[in-house]
Amino acid sequence: MPKSKPYDPNSSDLFKISRTGVELFLNCKKCFYLRYRLQVTRVSGPPFNINNAVDSLLKNEFDGYRQKKEPHPLMIGAGIDAIPFEHENLNQWRHNFTGVQFHDHERGFLWFGAIDDVWIHNQTGELIIADYKATSKKDEVNLDADWQISYKNQMEFYQWLMRKNDFKVSNEGWFVYCNGISDKDSFNHNMEFKISMLPYIGDDSWIENVLDEIKITLDDTNIPEAHPDCGFCKYVEKYKLADQ
Numbered sequence: 001m002p003k004s005k006p007y008d009p010n011s012s013d014l015f016k017i018s019r020t021g022v023e024l025f026l027n028c029k030k031c032f033y034l035r036y037r038l039q040v041t042r043v044s045g046p047p048f049n050i051n052n053a054v055d056s057l058l059k060n061e062f063d064g065y066r067q068k069k070e071p072h073p074l075m076i077g078a079g080i081d082a083i084p085f086e087h088e089n090l091n092q093w094r095h096n097f098t099g100v101q102f103h104d105h106e107r108g109f110l111w112f113g114a115i116d117d118v119w120i121h122n123q124t125g126e127l128i129i130a131d132y133k134a135t136s137k138k139d140e141v142n143l144d145a146d147w148q149i150s151y152k153n154q155m156e157f158y159q160w161l162m163r164k165n166d167f168k169v170s171n172e173g174w175f176v177y178c179n180g181i182s183d184k185d186s187f188n189h190n191m192e193f194k195i196s197m198l199p200y201i202g203d204d205s206w207i208e209n210v211l212d213e214i215k216i217t218l219d220d221t222n223i224p225e226a227h228p229d230c231g232f233c234k235y236v237e238k239y240k241l242a243d244q
Contacts, residue, residue, distance in 0.1 A: 007036045009219045014103060017214070019113030019157045022207075023150055025214055028230040032214075033223055042232050054134040054178050054193070055116060059094070062117055074176065075119070078197035082128055085120040093118070102164040107215045115158050119174075126170040129158045129202075134193075136180030141196050143175065151175065152200060160204040173200050 007015050017036065025032040034040040065072045066084035075082060087093075093100045099114035117130040131154065135141060143151060155173045162169045175198040180191055217224055226233035 006039045007218045012108075014105070014108060014110040015218075016110045016112065018099070019111075019154060019161075022111070022157060022210065022214070023153055025210065025217070026153065028227040028233060029217055029224040030226040031230060031232055033217060037218055038223075051134040055132050058132050058176060058178075059117065074195060074197055078174070078199075080119070080128070080174065080197075081123060082119040082121045085118040085127055087118070090118070100158065100161040100165060102161055104211070107211060109211070109215070111161065111164075111211070113154075113158055113161055115162075116176075118162070121170060124168075124170070126168050127162060128170050129155060129162065129173040130176060131155055131158070131173065132176045132178070134178040134180070136182050138183070141177040141179045141198070143198055143200060152202070155200055156202040156204040157207060159202050160207045163204070171201050171203070173202050174198065175200060 004016065015036075021032070021036065024035065031042055035042070062072055062084050066086050069083055069086070071080070071083050092098045093115050096114045099112040101110060101112040103110055115129060116132045119128040119130055120126070121128060131151070133141075133151070155175075159169050159171070159173060177196045177198050178193040179196065180193050184192065
């Protein structure tokens with residue numbers, strides 16, 4: 001069960017919803033309603049400890065160049081005219097339970113999301129959102145799969161959050177995509193990665209309407225219909241039928 005209190009339409013306190021919560025709403029409104037209004041959560045999967053380790057190492061590495069006020073070699077190789085952005089709130093922005101926050105008093109929510117990195121363009125002064133990804137596959141990494149819409153939504157939500165904090169943010173974000181090499185002859189206590197720098201032009205115009213829909217959905221006393229492709233809801237329905 002989540003530690004936070006369920007959503008109360010009559011409360012004057014801002015209700016906290018993360019970027020992953022917004023993504024849950026996009027995936028299935030029923031699961032979202034059950035999670036935030038009734039505190040019935042989906043079964044969670046195992047933690048991605050290897051991915052988290054890659055994130056930490058990349059952050060440490062980029063932070064070294066942040067201190068030197070120099071571009072990381074990956075940025076130079078990708079032709080990005082920027083350096084890692086230095087800000088007193090960077091550690092807060094990166095923390096899972098704080099992140100970048102927007103206090104939305106009009107709707108009554110506190111929206112937040114934990115970013116991986118921020119760079120600043122040398123010429124325009126615009127901030128560039130960077131997100132780290134890790135996988136291991138034989139093919140070249142890209143952003144073409146249908147399920148990777150969640151990556152794009154994630155990038156756009158981070159851009160929107162930073163704009164709501166009065167920062168000038170570029171539409172162009174970057175994915176630092178690490179692909180583990182698995183066809184070596186031996187392990188030798190090392191996992192090697194091929195790192196690709198993938199640009200993405202974000203468009204956060206969808207966000208405001210979705211947040212309005214979230215407000216309407218949570219204020220309603222009726223549970224919304226499940227998304228027809230929601231595997232969690234399909235499983236529950238099959239279990240109910242089998243139990244009859």
